[in-house]
Amino acid sequence: MQRATTALLTADLKIAEEIISEDDAIDAMQHDIEARAINLMARQQPVAGDLRTLVTSLRMSADLERMGDLAHHVAKLTRMRYPSAAVPVELTATIQSMGDVAGKIIDKATHVIKTQDLKAAVELETDDDEMDRLHRQLFTILLDDSWSYGIETAIDLTLLGRYYERYADHAVSVSRRVYFLVTGKYA
Amino acid sequence: MQRATTALLTADLKIAEEIISEDDAIDAMQHDIEARAINLMARQQPVAGDLRTLVTSLRMSADLERMGDLAHHVAKLTRMRYPSAAVPVELTATIQSMGDVAGKIIDKATHVIKTQDLKAAVELETDDDEMDRLHRQLFTILLDDSWSYGIETAIDLTLLGRYYERYADHAVSVSRRVYFLVTGKYA
Numbered sequence: 001m002q003r004a005t006t007a008l009l010t011a012d013l014k015i016a017e018e019i020i021s022e023d024d025a026i027d028a029m030q031h032d033i034e035a036r037a038i039n040l041m042a043r044q045q046p047v048a049g050d051l052r053t054l055v056t057s058l059r060m061s062a063d064l065e066r067m068g069d070l071a072h073h074v075a076k077l078t079r080m081r082y083p084s085a086a087v088p089v090e091l092t093a094t095i096q097s098m099g100d101v102a103g104k105i106i107d108k109a110t111h112v113i114k115t116q117d118l119k120a121a122v123e124l125e126t127d128d129d130e131m132d133r134l135h136r137q138l139f140t141i142l143l144d145d146s147w148s149y150g151i152e153t154a155i156d157l158t159l160l161g162r163y164y165e166r167y168a169d170h171a172v173s174v175s176r177r178v179y180f181l182v183t184g185k186y187a
Numbered sequence: 188m189q190r191a192t193t194a195l196l197t198a199d200l201k202i203a204e205e206i207i208s209e210d211d212a213i214d215a216m217q218h219d220i221e222a223r224a225i226n227l228m229a230r231q232q233p234v235a236g237d238l239r240t241l242v243t244s245l246r247m248s249a250d251l252e253r254m255g256d257l258a259h260h261v262a263k264l265t266r267m268r269y270p271s272a273a274v275p276v277e278l279t280a281t282i283q284s285m286g287d288v289a290g291k292i293i294d295k296a297t298h299v300i301k302t303q304d305l306k307a308a309v310e311l312e313t314d315d316d317e318m319d320r321l322h323r324q325l326f327t328i329l330l331d332d333s334w335s336y337g338i339e340t341a342i343d344l345t346l347l348g349r350y351y352e353r354y355a356d357h358a359v360s361v362s363r364r365v366y367f368l369v370t371g372k373y374a
Contacts, residue, residue, distance in 0.1 A: 034242070037242075038238060038239060038242055041228065041238055041242075042234045042235065042238055045232045047229045048229065051225060051228055051229055052225060055221070055224075055225055055228075055245065058242065058245065058246070059245075059249070062246070062249060139342065142338055142342065143338055143339055143342075147338060151329055151330055151334060151338070151341045152330055154338045154341050154342060154345075155326065155329060155330075155341060155342075155345045158341075158342045158345040158346060159345060159349065162346065162349060
């Protein structure tokens with residue numbers, strides 16, 4: 001999503017195309033994880049903690065696959081508007097911030113998956129609040145009387161805002177699944 | 188989603204509030220399905236087909252839970268704009284059609300879950316094409332020079348269009364999972 005943001009804000013078709021083609025690799029990884037998880041369940045007959053871990057992996061892989069889709073959507077919009085930039089200058093800073101928060105969130109979610117760091121899992125909720133704040137800021141700018149880019153750009157930005165917001169939601173979901181796996185409680 | 192569409196198009200706050208509160212029940216059902224699936228896996232140690240069925244149930248429940256969220260989003264937008272109607276008259280027919288297709292799709296997906304009817308599973312792809320066509324029609328109307336409702340309504344309709352489109356996508360996803368479960372192949 002960080003690279004998709006760079007592609008979006010600089011109208012970089014090359015990066016956009018790379019992201020679009022990489023999405024297939026993420027989909028393939030998810031199918032592979034699913035097959036391996038089912039295989040492990042069938043052969044090892046895991047119980048209790050191990051079984052919950054495998055089920056959680058399935059759930060998390062679905063979230064992560066969806067996050068790939070959302071970066072892919074950002075890249076596709078970049079390509080659709082190329083050689084124009086899809087984001088007008090008034091909104092560049094807000095979208096850059098949403099991209100930065102998305103990057104921070106996926107880095108932290110990856111750390112939570114690797115280390116089961118519950119403190120970081122809880123912090124992710126605050127990062128998501130920051131994304132929500134930026135999302136509201138985006139709408140404030142779109143709805144300001146000085147908005148001069150018309151309906152098409154407003155539609156593009158509404159969809160972009162939604163992609164970033166959902167991206168953060170899925171990262172929070174991943175982190176909550178780890179929290180639940182470790183503690184047996186919802187954060 | 189059919190009831191959410193009625194609430195949306197008639198600015199019916201009572202129905203909207205019902206849908207908003209029912210979403211908790213869907214979330215609770217999903218947690219229950221997850222707990223029961225894990226319990227069955229742990230106690231019965233299912234293999235092969237039974238195991239795949241349980242994993243598919245987990246996946247489908249996530250799609251169905253998300254469909255509840257999307258109907259909930261439509262109802263919340265209805266409530267936010269009340270007592271005004273969120274949808275201008277020029278778009279009533281399109282949104283009504285999207286609601287009708289959503290209704291047809293969830294009925295068919297439910298039938299596919301119950302009966303594993305592969306013919307219906309394949310038909311769902313065509314129903315989804317109809318939703319995509321309506322979604323494009325929505326944008327055509329928003330982008331027409333005669334559009335006179337301004338940016339806020341365009342944002343509302345962009346989000347609504349996305350909710351209906353994603354609703355159909357999740358129903359297709361449910362149906363594809365059944366197809367894969369029965370045939371071992373992707374449709």
